Amino acid sequence: MKKAVFITAVFCLMLLIPTFMTSCSKGDDKEDEIASVKNEEIDIIEEIRPNETIQNEVEGDSDEDFAKGTPAKGKEIFAMNCTPCHGQDGTGGGPTAAALVPKPRNLTDESYVSTLSNEHLFKVISGGGLAVGKSAAMPAWSTSLSDEDIRDVVSYIRVDLCNCEFDGGN
Numbered sequence: 001m002k003k004a005v006f007i008t009a010v011f012c013l014m015l016l017i018p019t020f021m022t023s024c025s026k027g028d029d030k031e032d033e034i035a036s037v038k039n040e041e042i043d044i045i046e047e048i049r050p051n052e053t054i055q056n057e058v059e060g061d062s063d064e065d066f067a068k069g070t071p072a073k074g075k076e077i078f079a080m081n082c083t084p085c086h087g088q089d090g091t092g093g094g095p096t097a098a099a100l101v102p103k104p105r106n107l108t109d110e111s112y113v114s115t116l117s118n119e120h121l122f123k124v125i126s127g128g129g130l131a132v133g134k135s136a137a138m139p140a141w142s143t144s145l146s147d148e149d150i151r152d153v154v155s156y157i158r159v160d161l162c163n164c165e166f167d168g169g170n
């Protein structure tokens with residue numbers, strides 16, 4: 001009698017396994033569904049708060065994270081790559097600047113740089129002026145500088161050149 005129960009149990013298990021496996025493969029559809037619901041949520045949130053911080057939240061980076069670098073290293077990187085246009089002191093008077101329209105920005109101008117978020121600074125240095133709808137004369141550095149280098153430069157701009165924080169876009 002016990003044997004019969006055991007056999008029935010094994011038989012039931014054998015029936016259950018394929019059912020379980022098909023429900024697993026259906027999981028993909030569910031993931032798609034969850035992803036599309038998530039996207040809708042993001043769309044809705046973006047509609048409510050149409051600013052760039054939403055992207056950070058999705059990627060898990062806060063605006064401060066883009067400036068978590070070493071200013072002293074950023075200074076060296078700036079001296080090697082940026083001074084021809086932005087000048088030794090960052091005010092925008094480098095030797096190449098004369099020929100450029102628009103002029104390279106004065107990165108020591110607190111009233112201007114405080115309107116730019118750390119993420120924006122990161123983006124414009126990494127992807128160049130075009131990445132933020134500005135002049136292509138500001139080159140993209142993502143091929144020659146690592147993300148860490150760029151964060152170092154962003155911190156250098158914040159701490160030394162402008163000595164100012166992002167005012168939150170107000």
Ligand code: HEC
Binds near residue numbers: 077084085135
């Ligand atoms: C070939 C010249 C050139 C070099 C080299 C250069 N820039 Fe620029 N940069 C520009 C110009 C031109 C602008 C102004 C773009 C505009 O206002 O449309 C600019 C603008 C900027 C801005 C302001 C962006 C904004 O949204 O207003 C930042 C920040 C900046 N550059 C950082 C850097 C850093 C950091 C480096 C070095 C890694 C660098 N630049 C190297 C020409 C240059």
